[in-house]
Amino acid sequence: MKKEDRLLRVGVLGCGPIAQFAHFEACRRARNAELYAICDRAADLVERMAVLHSPKATYTDYAAMLADPQVEAVVIATADAFHVPLTKQAIAAGKHVLVEKPMGVTVEECAELAALVKAGGLTLQVGYMKRFDPGLEFVHDFAQKGLGQRLAFKSCYHDSVYRYTMTDNLQVIPMASPQALRPEGNPKADKRRYFMLTHGSHLVDTARYLGGEIERVNARLVERFGAYCWYIAVDFADGSLGHLDLIVAVRGDWREDFQLEAEHGNAAGKIYLPWFHKTSEVEVFSTKDGLYRRPLGEDAHTYKRQMEGFADTILTDAPQRGANVDDGAEGVRILVAISQSVERGEPVRLADVTGGLA
């Protein structure tokens, strides 16, 4: 792996599954970052991960890692409920933050964090790694430049009952610890809430990334044979229409795709399970030259590329390509709006939303 001279010194908080599957490797593979430190309350995990990944420093106390002047940025790879408090602690210590999605769990905590980040001048990026899928980047850029007014955006995210069969073959075998720190209760017990936070967050961010700002949602949910299906009608702020659907889980293959219709052309794509590290197969058509375009996207390690983008923003002042604090806050606001729309059986305007998921 070719490394640049100046590497962002990153401390990863959390040695749980996502750090083991993605973040340790992402720091090690990134051309412009190094896995400087790792931290987890579970000492056994820290010890085992240190043997595998050789960070320069290890911690079981987050405050101690934040006090290390060599640590320039942290990755927060912990349970959702901890994201905002731990991010605030990092910002207070002067560290840049890459926080896993969703950025938080309530509208208010996200708004508070946004104010803090903007006042501080540090970089905050949310772990919506699909923004670093070369296919989706291509469609995003093309839609900004060459498609004119949008008319409609449609996308689906269908988790598969066979997902773990597939991912078990793609991911490293995770190591668990009884000492791991988890929020009170079981965040996975309320499935509506858990699925929306875990999967809905990606669906919504991709819709904003490709379709633009969302103003209002009207969501319906049906639960049958252990499957959950949300059909969400979306009003985009530019007046275009949208439809998003989330199913957890279909009795078939994983399916994630989108279609965008616009004034001067259209775009469509199929997004793969991220652990294949395979770019989305996208195609855009422009009426300006009558041509279809299809990028190869040979490097589609989205977790590595999101770390590279994060480090570029900090080290070179490159424009932030990843989701910023406003994107993080808006993503949570939409999830809350969807859940409230389902509860009330009526459309919900984002501007009226407060609190957390119903």
Ligand SMILES: NC(=O)c1ccc[n+]([C@@H]2O[C@H](COP(=O)([O-])OP(=O)(O)OC[C@H]3O[C@@H](n4cnc5c(N)ncnc54)[C@H](O)[C@@H]3O)[C@@H](O)[C@H]2O)c1
């Ligand atoms: N982007 C993606 O594709 C993707 C995929 C999976 C999970 N995630 C997100 O990643 C996050 C973490 O998921 P996970 O399954 O790895 O979580 P987890 O709860 O299983 O593991 C988190 C680890 O962090 C440690 N920890 C928590 N708070 C700590 C503290 N204050 N000090 C020290 N250690 C602390 C815990 O001990 C635990 O080992 C979630 O928000 C999830 O939504 C993202």
